Amino acid sequence: MRIGLYGLPSAGKSFVLNKIDFIKVIEGSKTLKKLYPEFDFSDDIKKNEIRKKFAEWLYNENDFIMDGHYSFGEKIAFTEADGELYDVFLYLYIKPEILYSRIRKSKKNITYSGSDIGVWQKNEIKALRKYCHEHDKDFYVIDNTVSGYFDDVCIIIEFIKAVHEGFSCEKYAKWCTNQILRSVQQQKCIFLADGDKTITLKDTCKQIYGYTTNIFDNNFYTGFQTWKHYKNLTNNFALRPYNGDAQEFILNSSVVKRLGDNSYILTSGDGNIWKNISLLLHMGCFYGAEMSADAKFFITKYLRRAGKYITAYGDSINDFYMLKEADDGYLVVNPKGEKSKSLKDIDLGGIHIVRAGEIRKC
Numbered sequence: 001m002r003i004g005l006y007g008l009p010s011a012g013k014s015f016v017l018n019k020i021d022f023i024k025v026i027e028g029s030k031t032l033k034k035l036y037p038e039f040d041f042s043d044d045i046k047k048n049e050i051r052k053k054f055a056e057w058l059y060n061e062n063d064f065i066m067d068g069h070y071s072f073g074e075k076i077a078f079t080e081a082d083g084e085l086y087d088v089f090l091y092l093y094i095k096p097e098i099l100y101s102r103i104r105k106s107k108k109n110i111t112y113s114g115s116d117i118g119v120w121q122k123n124e125i126k127a128l129r130k131y132c133h134e135h136d137k138d139f140y141v142i143d144n145t146v147s148g149y150f151d152d153v154c155i156i157i158e159f160i161k162a163v164h165e166g167f168s169c170e171k172y173a174k175w176c177t178n179q180i181l182r183s184v185q186q187q188k189c190i191f192l193a194d195g196d197k198t199i200t201l202k203d204t205c206k207q208i209y210g211y212t213t214n215i216f217d218n219n220f221y222t223g224f225q226t227w228k229h230y231k232n233l234t235n236n237f238a239l240r241p242y243n244g245d246a247q248e249f250i251l252n253s254s255v256v257k258r259l260g261d262n263s264y265i266l267t268s269g270d271g272n273i274w275k276n277i278s279l280l281l282h283m284g285c286f287y288g289a290e291m292s293a294d295a296k297f298f299i300t301k302y303l304r305r306a307g308k309y310i311t312a313y314g315d316s317i318n319d320f321y322m323l324k325e326a327d328d329g330y331l332v333v334n335p336k337g338e339k340s341k342s343l344k345d346i347d348l349g350g351i352h353i354v355r356a357g358e359i360r361k362c
Helices: 013-018 026-033 046-056 078-086 097-107 117-135 155-166 169-184 204-207 223-238 269-282 295-305 316-323
Strands: 002-006 024-026 064-068 089-090 140-142 187-192 263-266 284-287 309-313 328-332 352-355 358-361
Touching: 002 013, 002 078, 002 155, 013 024, 013 155, 024 155, 026 046, 026 064, 046 078, 046 352, 089 155, 089 295, 097 117, 117 295, 117 358, 140 155, 155 223, 169 284, 169 295, 187 295, 204 223, 204 269, 263 269, 263 295, 269 284, 295 309, 295 316, 309 316
Parallel strands: 002 064, 002 089, 024 064, 089 140, 187 263, 187 309, 263 284, 309 328, 328 352
Antiparallel strands: 352 358
16 A cells, blocks of 8 residues: 655654554655755756656555655645555644744745745645545545644554555445445435434434534544544443434434435444434434545445436535535535534535525525
8 A cells, every 4th residue: 555644844744654663664855865866856847757757666666655745835746646656645734823833943944934834734635635536545634633733643653554454435435335336226316414413403422422522623524533533432432332212313304304215324423323313214324434524425426426316415514525526415504594614615606505494505
């Protein structure tokens, strides 16, 4: 497996790489200069030729993790060859104010101190995620929502090891897709729906366990966040099977009444709870650590690729990519018509709105 570790200058890529001992580590710029010590890297044309040769050399390596840069300020360095090289992309995210402070103190990177770090990171994440969606690759944003620093690097290393050993939202999406296709057979129309605050009006984990988390505060909802979330659920709650009455949950009738045959719940919530609810509603249900926003997107994409017509429902950025990819995407807002804060500044063009039984389009 070839893993690309991306992030802005001073994000901490070398810090993370130095902790890895289960896969070959290649430090990109250092290795490049070591292979071509006499080359003048200020020549952009020849530099691109060298980078191409370097990529060809890397193709002989089948199992490694290497750091990389998507762009330097407004200058994009990422090429199609870079994209083809890696199987998986990881992105180290640091809070802009912290990263800006680091860059100002770095002799190597101080030239970037005049850049808008927040916009720079946002654009890189958006572009890499889009590339991975288009090319059926996994993309994970590694962040720390508590302090903005990587306080527990062991968690990061554990996750990278899990990816190296096979953790994959994209592969899980293919598995879910195959399960659905076997069930629906020749029927064309399929309904996909998020769980918490889409099918139910409230968050079920909070209602049953009083559990809330800040893992998703940065609104990335990639497999790293769902992986951490499910570790918490398993360690604290999920080992206790939920034996309560699924009917105690208040269902969102404006969504449930629109779900037809061949309906499936895609949730990052507690599987023990959602198995009960799905049985009550006679729907299929897929959940777990791999059920990220990207997994939902890929399930929708692969079902449409198989010729199915997809109607999808969701309430937040966790569902946004699924809603945009669906033939008909419906965003659930509260009775006042207010959308999730996670969707601030997000273009919802083409997505329908569901509110108090009413449907309209943006």
